[in-house]
Amino acid sequence: MDILKDKAALVTGSTRGIGRAIAIRYAREGASVIVNGLQSITAAESVVKEIKSQGGSAIAVMGDVSTLKGVNHVFEKALEAYKRIDIVVCNVGKHKVFNALDTSLEDWEKMIRLNLTSTFLTCKKAAELMKKQKYGRIITISSKMGIVGLGGSSAYCTAKAGVVMLTKVLGIELAEHGILVNGIAPGVTETQPTFDVFKRDPEIEVRMNKRIPLNRIGKPEEMAAAAVFLASDDSSYVNGTTLIVDGGWIANSDAY
Numbered sequence: 001m002d003i004l005k006d007k008a009a010l011v012t013g014s015t016r017g018i019g020r021a022i023a024i025r026y027a028r029e030g031a032s033v034i035v036n037g038l039q040s041i042t043a044a045e046s047v048v049k050e051i052k053s054q055g056g057s058a059i060a061v062m063g064d065v066s067t068l069k070g071v072n073h074v075f076e077k078a079l080e081a082y083k084r085i086d087i088v089v090c091n092v093g094k095h096k097v098f099n100a101l102d103t104s105l106e107d108w109e110k111m112i113r114l115n116l117t118s119t120f121l122t123c124k125k126a127a128e129l130m131k132k133q134k135y136g137r138i139i140t141i142s143s144k145m146g147i148v149g150l151g152g153s154s155a156y157c158t159a160k161a162g163v164v165m166l167t168k169v170l171g172i173e174l175a176e177h178g179i180l181v182n183g184i185a186p187g188v189t190e191t192q193p194t195f196d197v198f199k200r201d202p203e204i205e206v207r208m209n210k211r212i213p214l215n216r217i218g219k220p221e222e223m224a225a226a227a228v229f230l231a232s233d234d235s236s237y238v239n240g241t242t243l244i245v246d247g248g249w250i251a252n253s254d255a256y
Helices: 017-028 041-053 068-082 105-133 154-177 192-200 202-211 220-231
Strands: 008-011 032-037 057-062 087-090 136-141 179-186 242-245
Touching: 008 017, 008 068, 017 032, 017 041, 017 057, 017 087, 017 220, 032 041, 032 068, 041 057, 057 068, 068 105, 087 105, 087 220, 105 136, 105 154, 105 179, 136 154, 136 220, 154 179, 179 220, 220 242
Parallel strands: 008 032, 008 087, 032 057, 087 136, 136 179, 179 242
Antiparallel strands: none
């Protein structure tokens, strides 16, 4: 299919997990993709290689989008390659467990920077560009934990809740410029950090599946499908909202 034909899409944090799945799916739908990572150029290039093996177009651009310098670099290289950016997915983030009273100021600020500041800086740069184009789709990636919260994750939950609210506000502010801003709040998903948790304590997986009405955790490809919808013309009247993709976790409030 060519739902995103002739579009250029930047997906931050796309060397693995949900970001990787979105980048690959976007390319399959016809978009030219800018794959972004921070630590492993090998991982970024492997995504590019997979996209090209399927006949798609992609480049890898390394850069820390939690800093203004990094964001500027990534956008500069993306524009050099494709001249415009139609879709931006803000996928950078990290979860680390801290009880609120045990959280140091350094850890708090790091979680906010990685999960919220990175999204703000990427959205701001994207909006500046898209206003000139009079068109754009910005998609944020938050989490179900930014909606319902979870003990031991105060900084992460607060940051992701901020992403949800930032999505609302930007949707209001940018609509007049032809830019739609929406988000995805994934539930528990088959990514390496999730598998690491299950390996340490298999009982956690049992409890999670019990909580989820579909009785399984999500797949990165299912998050990518939602990202395709929000990037496509099919979502032309969807703005300022966050789509929860969690298998019914939040709906199942009486699970315990």
